[in-house]
Amino acid sequence: MSGAAVCTNSGGRRFVFRAASLPDQLDLIVPELLQASYSFYIWPSAPVLAWFLWSQRNSICGKRILEIGSGTALPGILAAKCGAIVTLTDSCTLPKSLAHISHCCQVNGLTPGKDIEVVGLSWGLFLKDNFRIGPFDLIIGSDCFYDPAIFEEILVTIAYFLERDNARFLFTYQERSSDWTIEALLKKWNLKANLIDLLSIGEVHGINFAELMGDHSIHLLEIVRA
Template sequence: MRFHMNGSSDENDIVTATASAEHIRKFVFGGGADAPEDRLEIKIPEILQGAYSFYTWPCAPILAHFLWERRQTLMCKRILELGAGTALPGIVAAKCGARVVLSDNCILPKSLAHIQKSCLTNQLQPGVDIDVVGLSWGLLLNSVFRLPVLDLIIAADCFYDPSVFEDIIVTVAFLLERNRGAKFIFTYQERSADWCIEALLKKWKLHASTINMDDIGKQSGVDLLEFMGGHTIHLLEITLNEPE
């Protein structure tokens, strides 16, 4: 099985939309006909002229709905979001009772500040209800060793450039080795059949499997195609290869 990854200039470069003002984008989870009272609304501040981490890309709401529909299993789970950006999946997990650490590149203070703003917009106090840390992929800095014990690692659309693929895989492999039994679950947008992580998974002794997305969003009456915008998006789970 080949796992083709995403990468495109529209996510690697500065977004050049003409709108400059920040706006609030709302995401609704639950509230379907079967349980209208079971509803969660998340408000995400976005800046269309900011770097790509200031915008909620299609992979994020899909991962967020996946987590929401498993919210009963998230209570008190310790979750790390890599490359959090606007942090929609991690914030949803925190609202579902998980103990969440949101991370982004430690040399991007504005991105980290925006994550904190996303938290505060949803009544989550950084350092109290949720944590925000700088973490650079591929570098085993002090921030990596200070992370708590983890049950789950998540990411939405982190594989945006082949130059960072191994850095991400190295970080994930290290964290999974330190947190036996943890999983890395992530969404990615496919844009090139030439880009894949199969060789890297083998090199770092990891195993990947696809997660069926057919039913995601149905509990909330959401059509995932609305988020995909014509793109092909996949959901994967990565674990350590256990010795035979």
């Protein structure tokens, strides 16, 4: 398995997901706009989460999945291509980001509103339309915890969906400061987090997560109700 993505002539990045011992293969192309805002760029945590979902592709088939802070939506698009029922979201105040998510879906043969859903969802802001989406079995996110100022907004949103749907939240995050923590917020919102051992999972499924992470410290956690 090679975790490297290949740049294409169209300005996108091509990701090839393969199984270690089976003929399964999935090719995805994700357009990037490197001069635009951060939501148009594939951050290192996204391929790590996508490869984890690929390792779990049989168990996520048919599951109802919500991706928060989708950005270029690599993990969510992969889940949809593996048979999950996926809703991709980004801030409802960023229409260009939502339009780019739709474009990423279309590049990979998914029609928004038919094969996959794309909706606005702002963390910590509960609008009428937000109560209409779902229910969900699983919530996913990659590198959402990039600024301590928004940690509680994320967890308030997650707590709502976990309580409403009895779901769980899987997310990858890139460690940027040892001083950043969500421990107190987890207690406040009656949540608990479990660290998932990516290296052990990689050994079982033939995925080199250390290669995928490169020089970054990236972790996979699961949050559930306490």
